[in-house]
Amino acid sequence: MLKMSTLFLRTLRDDPADAEVASHRLLVRAGYVRRIAAGIYSWLPLGYITLRNVERVVREEMDKAGFQEVHFPALLPKEAYEETNRWEEYGQDLFRLQDRKGGDYLLGPTHEEMFTLMVKGEYSSYKDLPLSLYQIQTKYRDETRPRSGIIRGREFVMKDSYSFDLTDEGLAQSYANHRAAYIKTFDRLGMKYNIVSAVAGAMGGSSSEEFLAPCPTGEDTYVLCEKCGYAANVEAMVTTVAPSDPSAVGALEVLDTPSTPTIDSLVAVLNDRFGGGYTGAHTLKNVMLMADTKAISVLVPGDREVDLKRVGANLKGVSELRIFEAEDFAKHPGLVKGYIGPQGAQALGITVYADPRVAPGTSWVTGANVKDHHAINVVNGRDFTVDAYIEAAEVRQGDTCPTCQNPVVIDRAIEIGHIFQLGRKYAQALNLTVLDQNGKSQVVTMGSYGIGVSRAVAAIAEQTHDEIGLSWPMEIAPAKVHIVATGKEDLPFDTALEIAEGLESLGISVMLDDRRDASAGVKFKDAELIGIPVIVVVGKGLADGNVELRTRSTGEKIDIPAATAVESISALVTSLS
RNA sequence: CGGGGCGUAGCGUAGUGGCUAGCGCGCCUGCUUUGGGAGCAGGAGAUCGGGAGUUCGAAUCUCCCCGCCCCGACCA
Structure with a gap:
């Protein structure tokens, strides 16, 4: 029994000055947490009981699903992370430190390597698979910008699981098992959430979904179709476009369009000349990007911006993506800034990517690759060639749902879980193999699954609080x-x-x-x-x-x-x- | 990392060169009060984020550093 006469608790009458979002304000005011440094929090008795309640629910559901709990240190030697190249790749977000002998260590941001090595150390037969292991651990990531109290901290509690299978079908099954266990977990936690398609990312996993808790202060943006239930991370939103018939379009014509380096100025001149009817949507925007060391061009309708996150998420094998700068233009004298068209781009060594809206057979007004000139009736497939189609344009409220064509809505949410099929990347890098039925060595395929445990406390607070305070679901409240x-x-x-x-x-x-x-x-x-x-x-x-x-x-x-x-x-x- | 804001007692804050740094909450003592953050009286608590400088005099002006919050970029 918690007795308030002796409970280590001091509630605050005023909102703390450094807290903006509701969960942060209220968790501090109600005496659940206290800030130690940016993104680093202490848990007081009420907060710690609540956190442990969330942990308990997560643990019970993982155990019920047949996953086995293990526990790794947070303090890890760098070697395993060097083998998978993440000692480098993880960059500034990795907390690194040295021991007294100068040996390099890290504070684990996630534990793929350690789980892979643990299984490698114990198992070597296909008969031992499938296997799913998990832990509830404190993770460390030196975020560039911790924010929103405990929603994005530098130290946080996470449940991470990993599945190990011999075959792709086995992985799909393990993935489905985790998905089902997550649904039970979040239901018990009393959360509202959507399961949305996410982009698997450069590591080539075939399936990835995020569990998003809708909430206005969330930092993730996702698309939801209220009619059919389609939900996708903005990066993973798919655009469907009806095919177009170019036969009625006249021949390409180059126009003298002085001083029209922007879409707006071009549209004004077009309407002036042709008596109206033109909007940005009729023009084709050619955005030049550097994908690592390669120049690429991305085509989107002129009324849309290129969403670099979407391009990056959908371009495989590119680690750095940035907008062309002055020096990049200097290296490509064939490109006339403000008047670029895709016609003949390949001859300049440029790969042309197009948003699906720039479909084969569509006709556009675009740059003529000559200063102060634009071309009209520029038809995709006739007047220029697209090397690949890629989701590139920004997603907007009212865009068409890819499964039922209904207008979608855009909403904000907190990511509380992420499941994905990792594949063989880590097993390959760390040489995790088992012998199959034929005595042949096979690389194991893995899945990785995470729940933000401490984040869930904040997400639940966000979803359930009101003007006067917190209001917990029965299962996780510090007392009933x-x-x-x-x-x-x-x-x-x-x-x-x-x-x-x-x-x-x-x-x-x-x-x-x-x-x-x-x-x-x-x-x-x-x-x-x-x-x-x-x-x-x-x-x-x-x-x-x-x-x-x-x-x-x-x-x-x-x-x-x-x-x-x-x-x-x-x-x-x-x-x- | 770019832009913006901020740093004064446990919390919220006032104080733009001049007296002993002020107020509210909280805390301690006493009395009173007890169904919606009570009242009265007395009290403790602050190297004014740190350092250097300007000045007869700095919380206040200047420079450097540190920290925090927000927006953006970033975030297996």
């Missing part, structure tokens, strides 16, 4: 019932304690506000701020033999007889669970 004793006589305090003991004997956790010196108002405010789902007030109602039962989330209040309070409270707890 918060009993407030008011008045100056002993009776309410004695009665409250009796009820509390009665509940605890039924296995219902209780926080008892037994402070003699705090006024009723203070206790009520604290109870609302702390957010335990059931609040019981034992005070003046006792004169009529009653106590008051409140539901935190709805604000509903009813009087119940004190004599049968334990039963009534227990029933309410059950109904809210």
Whole structure:
């Protein structure tokens, strides 16, 4: 039983000045966490109980799914990470340190290497597979910009699992098992979430999905079709375009269009000359990018910007992507800034990528590759060649759903889980093989699955709080019932304690506000701020033999007889669970 | 890393060159009060983020450094 007279807790009347998002503000005000440094937090008793409750739910669901818990150190030698090249690749985000002998160590940002090596050390037969292992660990990433309190910290608690299979089909099954376990986990945690397609990324995994908790302060943007339920990370959103018939389009014509280096200026001149009817959507924007050391051109309709995140996510094997700079133009004298067209781009050694909207047969107004000149009736496939199609244009509210053609909405969310099929990258790099039925050595295929445990605490707070404070789902609240004793006589305090003991004997956790010196108002405010789902007030109602039962989330209040309070409270707890 | 804001007691803050750095919350003592962040009286608590400089005098002006928050870039 948590007794507020002795609980290590101090609530704050004012919002902390350095907290902006609700979860951060309220978790600090209600005495759950305290900031130690940017992105680094301490957990006070109430916060730590809540965090452990989330951990407990996650652990129970992983165990139920047949995954086995192990535990690695957070402090790791660099060797394994060198073999997979991540000592370098992870860059500045990796916390590195040295021991007294000058040996290089890191604080684990994720543990693919260690799991792979652990399995390699123990197993060597296909008969041992499939296998799924997990851990709940403190992870360290030296984020460029930690933010939003514990939503994006530099130290955070994560559940990471890894599956090991002989075949691709086996991996697909392990992936499905994890997906199902995640659904159960997040349902139990009382979260609203969407499962969205994500981009597998440069490592070539075939399937990847994110569990996103919708919330206005979330940092991930995703697309949702409210009609058919299609959901995708913005990077993974697919564009569908009806085919177009170019036969009616006249021949390419070059126009003298002085001083029109921007889409707007070009549209104005076109409308002036042809009597209107042109918009940015009729023009073709040619954005020049450097993909590592290669110059590429990306074609999008003139009314859309190129979304570099989408291009980067969909361009395989490119590590750095950036907009052309002055010196890049200097190296490509064939490109006339402001008047670039895709006609003949390949002859200049440029690879042409086009957004699906720039479909074969579509006709455009675009640069003529001559200063102050544009070309009209420029047809894809007739007047220029696209080397590859790639999702490149920004996604907008109202774009067409790829499965049902309904307009999609764009929403913000917090990423609380990510599952993906890793494939053989790590097993290959670290030489994790098993013998198959034929005695032949086979590289194992892996999946990797993560849940942000500490982040989930914040995400739940974001989704459930109201103007007056936190409001936890039953499963993770620091206690199920918060009993407030008011008045100056002993009776309410004695009665409250009796009820509390009665509940605890039924296995219902209780926080008892037994402070003699705090006024009723203070206790009520604290109870609302702390957010335990059931609040019981034992005070003046006792004169009529009653106590008051409140539901935190709805604000509903009813009087119940004190004599049968334990039963009534227990029933309410059950109904809210 | 680019842009913006900020740093004064545990928390929220006032104080643009001049007296002992002010106020509210919280904390301690006493009395009173006890169903919506009570009242009165007394009290403790601050090297004004750090360093250097200008000045008779610096929380206040100048320079350097550190830290924090927000937007963007970045984030297996």
